[in-house]
Amino acid sequence: MKKTIDDINVRGKRILVRLDLNVPLDDAGRITDDRRIQAALPTVKRLLADGGRLVLMSHLGRPDEEPEQKHKYTLAPVAKRLSELLGKAVPLLPDCVGPDVMARVARLHDGEVVLLENLRFHEAETIKDKKAVPNPKLREQKDAFARELTSLADVYVNDAFGTCHRDNASMLTVPKLMAGKPRVVGYLVQRELKFLGETVSNPKRPFVCMLGGAKVSDKIGVIRSLLAKCDTILIGGAMAYTFLAADGMGVGKSMVEPELYDTARQLRTEAGPRLRLPVDSVVASEIKAVGPSAVCTDSIPADKMGLDIGPLTIKTYAEVVRTAKTVVWNGPMGVFEVAPFDQGTIAMAQAMADATVRGAITIVGGGDSAAAMDKAGLADRITHISTGGGAALEFLEGKPFAAIDVLDEA
Numbered sequence: 003m004k005k006t007i008d009d010i011n012v013r014g015k016r017i018l019v020r021l022d023l024n025v026p027l028d029d030a031g032r033i034t035d036d037r038r039i040q041a042a043l044p045t046v047k048r049l050l051a052d053g054g055r056l057v058l059m060s061h062l063g064r065p066d067e068e069p070e071q072k073h074k075y076t077l078a079p080v081a082k083r084l085s086e087l088l089g090k091a092v093p094l095l096p097d098c099v100g101p102d103v104m105a106r107v108a109r110l111h112d113g114e115v116v117l118l119e120n121l122r123f124h125e126a127e128t129i130k131d132k133k134a135v136p137n138p139k140l141r142e143q144k145d146a147f148a149r150e151l152t153s154l155a156d157v158y159v160n161d162a163f164g165t166c167h168r169d170n171a172s173m174l175t176v177p178k179l180m181a182g183k184p185r186v187v188g189y190l191v192q193r194e195l196k197f198l199g200e201t202v203s204n205p206k207r208p209f210v211c212m213l214g215g216a217k218v219s220d221k222i223g224v225i226r227s228l229l230a231k232c233d234t235i236l237i238g239g240a241m242a243y244t245f246l247a248a249d250g251m252g253v254g255k256s257m258v259e260p261e262l263y264d265t266a267r268q269l270r271t272e273a274g275p276r277l278r279l280p281v282d283s284v285v286a287s288e289i290k291a292v293g294p295s296a297v298c299t300d301s302i303p304a305d306k307m308g309l310d311i312g313p314l315t316i317k318t319y320a321e322v323v324r325t326a327k328t329v330v331w332n333g334p335m336g337v338f339e340v341a342p343f344d345q346g347t348i349a350m351a352q353a354m355a356d357a358t359v360r361g362a363i364t365i366v367g368g369g370d371s372a373a374a375m376d377k378a379g380l381a382d383r384i385t386h387i388s389t390g391g392g393a394a395l396e397f398l399e400g401k402p403f404a405a406i407d408v409l410d411e412a
């Protein structure tokens with residue numbers, strides 16, 4: 003268990019809070035979805051109410067890949083929205099390091115907050131730690147950047163779950179350099195660790211996992227890790243066709259990864275009857291909202307592709323989900339962006355909501371499945387929807403998260 007902001011005294015302290023305020027913006031620079039800002043509020047409000055002096059930091063987009071378009075990635079719209087939501091001024095500083103920033107932070111009073119400009123305006127933020135860094139100067143640049151950030155604060159808070167799988171300067175080097183000072187998690191990370199970590203490691207049974215999405219290759223690690231823990235694993239999405247094709251079934255033009263047929267067969271042997279595959283599919287010759295589609299219970303014709311789980315699969319999968327005590331879901335059951343291929347995903351979202359009502363702990367592992375929950379209008383009927391897409395997957399895979407490991411134990 004990690005120390006949280008509830009375990010430390012923050013009054014009068016300068017607190018460096020790493021958030022994930024990487025919100026989507028439209029071409030005019032307006033925020034199209036402020037959920038990441040909303041998700042940061044409980045921690046920010048609590049620290050302000052307790053008299054902390056807050057220095058918030060985040061990345062936004064990938065300005066490092068578009069240096070000539072850097073202005074597009076300013077955190078100005080985020081500062082404005084955050085200030086509206088908090089009912090309090092949140093000045094955006096012109097940079098995240100440097101003498102002007104230090105001077106401004108030194109003038110903060112208890113219960114005041116500033117937001118540093120986009121961390122990724124400095125390439126040092128994202129220099130890779132793990133890979134052999136070919137240029138030691140870059141490594142030194144990363145350390146120097148992190149040292150400047152640490153000089154802004156007495157306490158470090160990590161509440162950026164979506165970035166916790168990255169070894170960025172603000173995520174890992176900063177807390178490493180702050181050894182001896184309090185380094186804790188915020189409420190959002192605490193919640194993610196509770197559900198993706200503790201609940202999944204120690205589930206109430208039956209524990210059912212539902213995995214879908216495009217590629218088996220993206221999810222082999224998750225399948226293996228969850229297979230070791232769960233009672234049943236339900237496979238949907240395009241992923242299912244790699245398993246079915248590996249078994250010798252005709253899957254027409256469905257998306258498959260032939261190089262993974264051996265792995266798929268091996269996983270099925272290891273899992274036995276615990277791994278379930280669709281028994282029917284909704285098929286069509288194109289991914290089009292209008293146009294003929296049909297249900298196929300056997301081999302898929304050569305000119306068609308499987309785009310969603312079929313009604314029989316929906317019925318059996320839904321029953322398994324509804325009677326579970328713990329459910330983890332990652333990846334849509336079909337091409338949920340295009341009706342009518344969204345029906346399997348919507349039905350599973352409904353089954354998750356039903357399971358929650360029956361007392362199950364239901365967890366959605368971020369990304370497209372979280373979007374599907376929204377589309378189905380059922381997001382508020384799920385125990386936990388992770389804010390991390392890639393991070394949630396890696397966490398479920400059981401990969402070590404250095405950015406969390408480095409923080410203080412409770």
Ligand code: AMP
Pocket residue numbers: 214215216217220238239240241257308309310332333334335336337338339369370
């Ligand atoms: P992932 O990011 O791996 O969770 O994959 C999500 C994507 O998988 C979504 O964009 C879906 O449209 C896509 N997908 C799910 N099922 C299928 C399918 N049967 N054929 C093609 N794409 C699919």
